[in-house]
Amino acid sequence: MNFQQLRYVRETVRRGLNLTEAANSLHTSQPGVSKQIRELENELGFEIFVRRGKRISAVTEPGKGVLGIIDRVLQEADNLKRAARDFSDRDAGGLTIATTHTQARYALPRVVAEFKRRYPKVHLTLQQGSPPQLAKMVQSGAADIAIATEALGLSPGLLALPAYSWNHCVVVPPRHPLLEVGGLTLEELAKYPIVTYEAAFAGRTQIDAAFTARELAVDVVLSAIDADVIKTYVELGLGIGIIAAMAFDAERDPKLRAIDCSHLFRSNTTRVAVKRGSLLRGYAYEFIELFAPALNRKLIEHSLAGEGELYEL
Numbered sequence: 608m609n610f611q612q613l614r615y616v617r618e619t620v621r622r623g624l625n626l627t628e629a630a631n632s633l634h635t636s637q638p639g640v641s642k643q644i645r646e647l648e649n650e651l652g653f654e655i656f657v658r659r660g661k662r663i664s665a666v667t668e669p670g671k672g673v674l675g676i677i678d679r680v681l682q683e684a685d686n687l688k689r690a691a692r693d694f695s696d697r698d699a700g701g702l703t704i705a706t707t708h709t710q711a712r713y714a715l716p717r718v719v720a721e722f723k724r725r726y727p728k729v730h731l732t733l734q735q736g737s738p739p740q741l742a743k744m745v746q747s748g749a750a751d752i753a754i755a756t757e758a759l760g761l762s763p764g765l766l767a768l769p770a771y772s773w774n775h776c777v778v779v780p781p782r783h784p785l786l787e788v789g790g791l792t793l794e795e796l797a798k799y800p801i802v803t804y805e806a807a808f809a810g811r812t813q814i815d816a817a818f819t820a821r822e823l824a825v826d827v828v829l830s831a832i833d834a835d836v837i838k839t840y841v842e843l844g845l846g847i848g849i850i851a852a853m854a855f856d857a858e859r860d861p862k863l864r865a866i867d868c869s870h871l872f873r874s875n876t877t878r879v880a881v882k883r884g885s886l887l888r889g890y891a892y893e894f895i896e897l898f899a900p901a902l903n904r905k906l907i908e909h910s911l912a913g914e915g916e917l918y919e920l
Contacts, residue, residue, distance in 0.1 A: 705750035708833035770899035774869035800846030810875035
């Protein structure tokens with residue numbers, strides 16, 4: 608039994624039981640992966656996978672029992688490597704942050720700049736995607752930290768801690784009729800075509816829930832994954848925009864005006880997620896604290912260990 612065999616099993620499961628895709632991901636051959644898995648099964652005395660000819664079609668019941676063990680063994684092996692690197696070179700290495708466009712564009716620049724000033728030898732990578740994609744990146748080990756508003760708190764295997772709360776605002780062109788409305792209401796917003804986020808991004812669920820609760824039909828003429836696209840089409844007259852308030856800057860957006868709508872939609876919480884059982888490098892904790900000062904290393908470690916009450920804003 609060796610780590611290579613365990614990695615082959617894990618990657619086969621991650622790739623939907625497709626041996627060819629697993630082999631490509633691991634930069635090896637499909638027969639090699641199949642052979643190593645067979646040797647592991649022979650040593651264990653049972654089959655991990657159900658086969659139909661040369662294809663793997665399912666995981667056996669005994670196989671399901673060992674998959675969690677394999678994942679923990681490989682994670683602890685990775686933790687040992689991280690611990691060794693942390694002690695041998697505290698200020699160098701890599702850090703991958705999985706986040707959405709809104710966070711990368713509006714919330715993270717200050718943090719990234721300060722982090723790179725403190726750790727110039729750390730290779731920092733920002734991976735963007737939808738919140739469910741970000742969760743999978745951390746779950747699989749492709750990213751160290753995920754930062755997003757939706758989904759992370761419901762993702763199995765992740766510890767998702769609140770970083771900060773924020774609200775939406777409405778953006779319109781200058782001289783739009785809504786600028787003259789005193790006491791903005793959902794009914795007033797529903798009179799206009801709306802440009803806002805796609806369903807998985809930036810608190811869209813809160814927007815939909817508010818209109819649904821009032822039984823208001825709305826015309827969402829365009830959905831986008833980032834605020835810059837939304838603002839562009841509002842400028843072109845496609846409709847009114849509903850975006851994260853942090854994404855509006857009066858100096859950068861001179862062709863638009865922002866209207867506060869925090870009283871219309873529930874506030875949103877951006878969360879920072881890490882994989883349970885993982886060992887973070889020292890500078891990863893510092894990155895998190897730069898982003899959310901309340902999330903210090905002691906609190907995160909206690910939360911990962913299941914000690915004390917779970918921190919909430």
